[in-house]
Amino acid sequence: MLSRQAAVLSPAELAHCRAVLGAASWIDGKATAGPQSARAKHNVQLPESSPEATELGDLVLDALRRHPGFIAAALPLRVFPPLFNRYEAGMGFGPHVDNAIRFAPGGARYRTDVACTLFLSDPADYDGGELVIEGSFGEQSVKLAAGDMVVYPASSVHRVEPVARGVRLAAFFWVQSMVQGDDRRALLASLDGSIAETRAALGDDHRAVVELTGTYHNLLRMWAQA
Numbered sequence: 234m235l236s237r238q239a240a241v242l243s244p245a246e247l248a249h250c251r252a253v254l255g256a257a258s259w260i261d262g263k264a265t266a267g268p269q270s271a272r273a274k275h276n277v278q279l280p281e282s283s284p285e286a287t288e289l290g291d292l293v294l295d296a297l298r299r300h301p302g303f304i305a306a307a308l309p310l311r312v313f314p315p316l317f318n319r320y321e322a323g324m325g326f327g328p329h330v331d332n333a334i335r336f337a338p339g340g341a342r343y344r345t346d347v348a349c350t351l352f353l354s355d356p357a358d359y360d361g362g363e364l365v366i367e368g369s370f371g372e373q374s375v376k377l378a379a380g381d382m383v384v385y386p387a388s389s390v391h392r393v394e395p396v397a398r399g400v401r402l403a404a405f406f407w408v409q410s411m412v413q414g415d416d417r418r419a420l421l422a423s424l425d426g427s428i429a430e431t432r433a434a435l436g437d438d439h440r441a442v443v444e445l446t447g448t449y450h451n452l453l454r455m456w457a458q459a
Contacts, residue, residue, distance in 0.1 A: 234419035235370050235385045236306040241296050241351055242380040250289055250353055254317060254402055257285045262318055262326075273327030276393075278318040282338045290315040293351060293404050305425045306384045307347045307408045308418055310458065313337060315351070315406040320362055325395035331387045335407055345407035347418075348387040352377045352403050359399030366391045384408075386415045411457040421456075424449050 242250070259277035266274045279286040293315045297303050314337050320326075335343045350364055356376050364375040364383065367390045374394075375383045385391070387407055412418050428445045435442055 234306070234415055234422065235366060235368065235373055235375075235383065236302070236422065237375075237377065238300060238302045238306065238382045238384060239378075240380055241300050241303065241382045242293070242353075243296075244380070246292060246296065247353060247380050250292070250404075251402065253285050253289055254279075254319070254353070257283070259319055265316065267332045270326075270329035270331075273329050273392075275324045276318050276320045276326060277324075278316055281314070281316065286314075286317060289317060289404070293406075303349075303382070303384065305422050306418070307349070308411045308421065308453075308457070309347075309408045310411045311343055311409045313343045313345070313407040313409075315404045317353075317402070317404050320359075320393065320396045320401040322396055322398060325361075326393040328390050328392045330390055331407065333387075343407060344409045344413075345387040346410040346413055346415075347384055347408035348389070348391075348405070349382055349384050349408065350375075350403050350405045351382040352379055354400060354402045355379045359401045360397040361394050362396040362401035363394045364391060365394060388415070411459060412453070413458065414456070417452075417456050421449065421452060424452070 257279055260280050262274050262276040262278045263271045294312060297312060313335055331345050331348055333345060335345055366373045366375065366385050368386060377383060410418060428449060431445060432442050
């Protein structure tokens with residue numbers, strides 16, 4: 234399932250992120266790439282343990298906690314501390330698949346069920362740089378407004394097209410979901426959306442709303458790992 238989440242960050246949060254990133258020091262993005270993806274990766278990113286990465290990562294995590302669309306799509310158990318990258322003219326990232334297991338600074342281990350890219354640059358400020366994702370949903374080219382985010386299976390082959398002009402800034406991270414299978418997460422997200430529409434049409438006390446909500450939670454109870 235590929236899901237687009239709007240307005241994860243506010244304009245004020247975006248401005249703060251850009252100011253911090255504008256004054257930060259960057260390193261070769263290969264520092265956090267696996268052996269296969271390192272050959273395809275050409276970008277720069279904030280050092281994982283830098284004060285800037287920690288500050289902005291906490292800002293993004295706070296935003297995710299209050300974003301119901303992200304919660305419904307990813308069903309997060311744990312979120313890997315967000316990383317931040319920068320693509321300048323000529324930089325890109327060839328086709329690759331993310332590592333199944335990631336280790337955060339300090340050694341905490343995460344299973345990467347869901348991948349997320351949070352766009353921080355206005356799409357008018359750069360040419361190219363589309364995130365292209367392959368999956369059961371077909372090949373999707375994604376270039377979203379600043380503050381918007383795409384959520385997709387981390388098992389997908391994906392790439393970042395070379396930037397031809399300007400600078401592309403983004404946060405990226407992974408989610409270890411309570412529900413491991415993408416098909417199950419997609420079913421639950423669809424059911425969650427249907428429940429919201431039914432509640433709006435019939436009210437919270439309608440029998441159909443109560444039963445649909447019960448079905449959602451019983452499926453989550455059956456599939457979730459807590």
